[in-house]
Amino acid sequence: MRYAFRCSRCALEFEVSRPVSDAAQPTACPVDGANAERIFTMPNTNFNRPPSAPAASGGGGYSHSGHSHGPGTRAHTH
Numbered sequence: 001m002r003y004a005f006r007c008s009r010c011a012l013e014f015e016v017s018r019p020v021s022d023a024a025q026p027t028a029c030p031v032d033g034a035n036a037e038r039i040f041t042m043p044n045t046n047f048n049r050p051p052s053a054p055a056a057s058g059g060g061g062y063s064h065s066g067h068s069h070g071p072g073t074r075a076h077t078h
Contacts, residue, residue, distance in 0.1 A: 001023065003015065014030060014036075023038075024038075
């Protein structure tokens with residue numbers, strides 16, 4: 001797994017690759033050697049897949065409240 005860290009001295013953000021069992025282990029900044037703090041971020045779940053194709057327009061769908069619905073969808077409230 002790759003884990004994000006931030007240097008406590010120079011604020012450099014970098015990633016460290018290590019086993020899950022070592023995720024909490026301390027690490028040092030690769031630039032100045034100072035202690036780095038783990039940054040908790042959303043895991044990257046892309047798995048190197050190509051981006052999906054945009055949805056085709058038309059076909060009887062409708063949009064409202066910032067999102068769209070495809071054909072055959074009933075109206076609803078938010």
